[in-house]
Amino acid sequence: MPDEPGSLERAAGIIKKYEGNINRIQYDRRIDPCTVFYEVTASEDAYLRITGDLAAIGYLQTSLKPLSFLKFSVHLPHTAGSLSQFLKYTTDSGANIGFVDFDDAGRHLDRVTISLNLENPAAVDRLLDQLKSRYQLEILEYDTTGKHLDDTIFYVRFAQEIRELIGESENSFLLSFLADTNHIAQELMNRGNNPRQVFDSVLLTGRTLRATTGRNFYADVQKIHVTPRVDLFCFQMPCGGSIYILATPDEALMIDTGYGIYHNDVMAMFSHYGLGDERRFSQLIISHADADHCGAGGFFPAGALMHAGTRDIIKTNNRAYGSRSEHSVLEAFYTKMINLFSQFNPSKEITCLPRAGAATRSIFPVLGNVKIGDLELEVLEGLGGHTYGQIYLYSASEGLLFTADAVINFSSLTPERATYNSLADFLVTSVNVDSELARKERKALLGLAAETDQNLAPQQKRCRCCGGHGAVSVLENRKLVPYGEIMRYSMSDA
Numbered sequence: 142m143p144d145e146p147g148s149l150e151r152a153a154g155i156i157k158k159y160e161g162n163i164n165r166i167q168y169d170r171r172i173d174p175c176t177v178f179y180e181v182t183a184s185e186d187a188y189l190r191i192t193g194d195l196a197a198i199g200y201l202q203t204s205l206k207p208l209s210f211l212k213f214s215v216h217l218p219h220t221a222g223s224l225s226q227f228l229k230y231t232t233d234s235g236a237n238i239g240f241v242d243f244d245d246a247g248r249h250l251d252r253v254t255i256s257l258n259l260e261n262p263a264a265v266d267r268l269l270d271q272l273k274s275r276y277q278l279e280i281l282e283y284d285t286t287g288k289h290l291d292d293t294i295f296y297v298r299f300a301q302e303i304r305e306l307i308g309e310s311e312n313s314f315l316l317s318f319l320a321d322t323n324h325i326a327q328e329l330m331n332r333g334n335n336p337r338q339v340f341d342s343v344l345l346t347g348r349t350l351r352a353t354t355g356r357n358f359y360a361d362v363q364k365i366h367v368t369p370r371v372d373l374f375c376f377q378m379p380c381g382g383s384i385y386i387l388a389t390p391d392e393a394l395m396i397d398t399g400y401g402i403y404h405n406d407v408m409a410m411f412s413h414y415g416l417g418d419e420r421r422f423s424q425l426i427i428s429h430a431d432a433d434h435c436g437a438g439g440f441f442p443a444g445a446l447m448h449a450g451t452r453d454i455i456k457t458n459n460r461a462y463g464s465r466s467e468h469s470v471l472e473a474f475y476t477k478m479i480n481l482f483s484q485f486n487p488s489k490e491i492t493c494l495p496r497a498g499a500a501t502r503s504i505f506p507v508l509g510n511v512k513i514g515d516l517e518l519e520v521l522e523g524l525g526g527h528t529y530g531q532i533y534l535y536s537a538s539e540g541l542l543f544t545a546d547a548v549i550n551f552s553s554l555t556p557e558r559a560t561y562n563s564l565a566d567f568l569v570t571s572v573n574v575d576s577e578l579a580r581k582e583r584k585a586l587l588g589l590a591a592e593t594d595q596n597l598a599p600q601q602k603r604c605r606c607c608g609g610h611g612a613v614s615v616l617e618n619r620k621l622v623p624y625g626e627i628m629r630y631s632m633s634d635a
Contacts, residue, residue, distance in 0.1 A: 142200050144174040152179065155194045159187040167327050172336050173295035176202070178320050204312040205300040205319075209265050212240075212256040212282040215272065219251050227276070231257060234268040254281070258297075296323075299340055306347040307481060318481075325474045325568065332570070339568070346564050347482040350402055353379035358406035359631045361555075362414070363613050365605065365624070367539055370514035373605075374414060375613045376630075378403055380561045381433025381483075382609045385543065386416055389514035392423045396534065396543055397609070398437035401484035407437070409635040419443075425488060426511065428545035428609060429523075429531035430454035432479045438488030445488035446511070448522065450530025455487050463529030464574035471569045479565075494532070497522050502535060504585045516541075523547065526579030527572065533586065540602050542590055546572070546609035547582045550621035553612035562610070590616055 142148040149168070156163055161183035168177040183191060195201040217223045224243070231238060240256040259265050265283075272278055299322075300315045326339040353359070361377040367387070374386040378399045384407065385396035393416060399407055411417045419441055427435045427447040435455065438445050454462045458480065461472035479485075497506030505521035512518070516539060523531035527546045534543035554562070565572055573579035586606075593604035594616060603615045605624055612623040 142175055142177050144170070148200075149177065151198070152177070152195060152200055156181055156183075156191055158194075159183060159190045161187055161191050165324075167323055169327070169330070169336060172323070172326070172340075176296050178323050180320075202316070205297055205315050209259050210256065210282065210284040211236075211259065211265055211268075211280075212254070214252050214254045214279040214281060216251045216277040217253055224253065227253070227272075230268060230271050231255070234264045234271075235259060236264070236268065256282075299344075302344055303347075306344075306351060318477075321470075321474050321477065325471055328470055329568075329570075334567075342564050342567055343478060346479065346561075346568075349561050349564075350380055350400065350482050354402055354406055356632050358403065358410075359629065360410060361612070362628045362630050363623075363625055364414075364628075365613060367541065368515045371516045373541070373607075373613070374416070375607065376407070376410065377558070377611065378407075378433070380558065382431070382546070383607075383611065385607055386411075387513050387516065388416060388421075391421075392513065393421045394424050394426065394511070394513045395422050395441070395443075396426045396607075397428050397434040397545075398425060398441070400433050401436040401440070401486040402482075404437045404440045404486075406632065409632070410630055413630065413634055423513070424511070426532075426534070427451055427488070428533070428543065429528045431460060431528065431546070432476075432483045432485050434545070434609065435487050436480070436483050436485045439486035441488070444490035444492055446492050446494065447488075448508075448530035448532050449493040450525075451528075451532075452491055452493055452530075454528060454530060460528055461574045464525055466574040469569075472574065475565065475569045478568075494520060494522075503589045504581070505533065508532065518543075524578045524582050526575050526577075526582045528574055535589070537593060537596065540593055540597050540604040541607065542586065542593065542604055543607045544586050544609065547579065548586045548590075548606060548621075549608040550606070550611040550614040550623065552621070553614060553623050554610060558610070587616070587619075591619075 142152060153163065156179070161181045163179060163181055165180040166177065181191065192201055215227065217227055236257040236259050238255060238257045242254040296319050300319060303315065303318065304310065322340065322343055326336040329339050330336045359379055363375040365373040367373050370389050372388050374388065376384040378384065381400050382397055384399045387394045408417060422441055422443045424443050425438055425441060425445040427438065427445050430451040450463050454460055458476055459467065459473045460476045461467045461469050466472055494508045497508055500507040502519060502521050505523065508520040508522050510517055510519055511534070516536060518534040518536050518541065521533040521535055523533060531545050531547065533545060533547070535541065590604045590606050597603065606614050606621060608614065612627055614621040615624045
């Protein structure tokens with residue numbers, strides 16, 4: 142919309158004319174002075190009339206085509222009307238001028254510096270041919286990637302940066318994604334945050350994931366001998382949660398899968414550690430529905446065992462489903478965003494755990510047992526602090542406690558992992574959908590670990606806490622410290 146008085150009223154008047162109801166309107170000139178987001182309820186006939194009238198006056202944006210950026214200096218005769226004549230050429234080309242610098246009292250009396258954006262790359266060539274035949278030109282910048290677009294078309298530039306992360310997408314999808322991003326920017330701005338930090342955090346999330354794949358992929362690895370027949374592997378991903386493998390000579394059980402975007406790199410890493418045959422995985426166990434814990438399940442032939450709440454979160458595409466935060470726009474947007482950037486591919490074959498019976502372990506209902514080799518683990522139902530449907534796995538006899546994202550040794554995270562995790566904290570304000578329940582779960586799980594340590598002390602064994610992120614750790618003076626050796630894997634090892 143034009144950055145001029147009356148624009149908002151004119152658009153609202155068209156919507157009112159056809160009895161449309163404006164549910165939400167968002168505009169912030171600090172982000173983009175010419176873009177307004179309207180969410181409108183109307184009948185199908187009214188919708189067509191509203192969009193038709195808005196399109197007729199040039200207000201309706203239906204595409205986000207890549208733009209070319211051109212910056213140049215031109216020498217103009219210092220005579221009346223010369224600038225007007227020159228600008229006629231840029232107007233006829235369909236250019237949007239973002240910057241003009243001309244000062245008839247300056248050092249260069251006949252030089253004008255201009256930057257402009259054009260939708261049609263062919264128009265750039267035609268404009269330059271016209272101008273070169275009439276004026277002395279100096280090209281300062283010419284960019285077709287969108288990296289130099291100015292802030293007068295902020296959302297177009299943002300859309301091009303999103304395209305770089307996810308590839309070409311339909312305009313309708315990009316416009317919807319921009320509207321959702323703008324919505325959470327407004328929500329977080331109302332809480333005192335800078336809206337530009339929101340857009341930057343969204344892009345940094347996607348860029349960090351892409352930048353840690355392929356040749357740049359790495360992991361921190363622990364291998365722990367659990368029983369005579371079972372070894373435990375912990376693989377800390379560059380971003381997101383850890384993947385755990387319980388392996389015997391004959392089969393393997395995977396606890397959480399990491400992001401989908403890492404799958405090829407993960408399989409190369411598994412091969413390095415003798416785990417590369419997908420057929421060895423008899424079952425996947427999903428601790429909860431966040432993409433960094435279940436987002437690669439669909440790549441494996443084995444079915445996945447999970448809580449019904451986890452299945453429902455995956456279906457609804459909202460990590461706050463089933464919690465008191467269910468209607469949070471921040472949670473809903475973050476789920477869609479991270480699933481998009483991380484190439485979310487959850488398991489198709491799902492088995493849900495049974496409902497809880499009377500048995501409990503600490504404050505947690507026992508949902509059943511899983512077994513591999515000579516190791517048996519209880520499945521415990523969480524209270525819903527981090528997400529609804531989060532589960533834990535526990536072996537009292539062997540001292541293993543898989544705590545998902547309820548208990549994490551944050552001190553074991555590298556600065557890079559901590560920085561990446563902070564992006565989610567900023568975008569949803571808290572990664573726990575119910576912070577009070579999350580604190581209660583953490584206290585109970587740490588208490589269970591301490592109790593297990595006491596019970597295993599005569600056998601000189603410890604309770605190994607396997608958090609959803611970071612290193613396998615044990616309690617020392619009520620603090621978590623990494624257990625055993627941590628090895629670094631990189632793609633050069635593949």
